[in-house]
Amino acid sequence: MDRQVGTQAATRRSAYLALWTLAWVATLAVARFDPEHLWDAEALSWVAVGLNVAAGVAWIVAHARYLRGIDELQRKIAQDALAITLGVGCVAAFAYVVADKAELVDRDATVAMFAILLAAVYMLAIAVGHVRYR
Amino acid sequence: MNNRLKELRADRGWTQADLAEQAGVSRQTIIAIEKGKFDPSLPLAFRIAKLFDARIEDVFADE
Numbered sequence: 001m002d003r004q005v006g007t008q009a010a011t012r013r014s015a016y017l018a019l020w021t022l023a024w025v026a027t028l029a030v031a032r033f034d035p036e037h038l039w040d041a042e043a044l045s046w047v048a049v050g051l052n053v054a055a056g057v058a059w060i061v062a063h064a065r066y067l068r069g070i071d072e073l074q075r076k077i078a079q080d081a082l083a084i085t086l087g088v089g090c091v092a093a094f095a096y097v098v099a100d101k102a103e104l105v106d107r108d109a110t111v112a113m114f115a116i117l118l119a120a121v122y123m124l125a126i127a128v129g130h131v132r133y134r
Numbered sequence: 135m136n137n138r139l140k141e142l143r144a145d146r147g148w149t150q151a152d153l154a155e156q157a158g159v160s161r162q163t164i165i166a167i168e169k170g171k172f173d174p175s176l177p178l179a180f181r182i183a184k185l186f187d188a189r190i191e192d193v194f195a196d197e
Contacts, residue, residue: 133172
């Protein structure tokens with residue numbers, strides 16, 4: 001009975017994490033693109049940014065709860081993936097800044113590209129972690 | 135770290151899923167521990183030993 005309740009709680013935490021991730025991405029897209037297409041008022045842009053930050057905070061809380069709820073091997077895989085993602089993110093971002101400053105790159109990178117890089121690295125690291133401990 | 139999980143589990147006729155459920159972890163965690171790919175935390179090691187009615191040093195041993 002307790003284990004079933006625990007499994008249900010884990011499923012609920014995973015669902016919350018997925019929902020808040022989607023909410024953060026959606027509010028980010030609205031805040032980034034809609035001032036150009038839907039409204040001109042600065043106040044509405046601030047509301048959109050505020051909603052994005054609020055969704056971001058909820059996403060962080062959901063992720064922390066998710067990590068606390070999974071078992072220790074799954075947590076290790078997730079933490080290893082987060083560490084790799086942080087490292088790749090820092091290295092890639094600073095390398096881009098330095099290369100851009102030295103006028104070595106002629107294309108402008110966007111925040112969306114950085115987010116996609118982080119998401120791809122995180123998912124790849126999670127997959128590698130699961131294969132490693134199979 | 136070496137362990138006798140597979141042997142103890144076989145003695146009782148438990149599957150990896152049975153042990154995982156009783157220990158409150160995923161089956162992947164039990165598989166990784168059995169293969170020596172993952173060392174469990176002390177609380178989990180105690181929990182597993184208790185499930186087998188054994189002392190922790192009877193289940194797990196330093197290499």
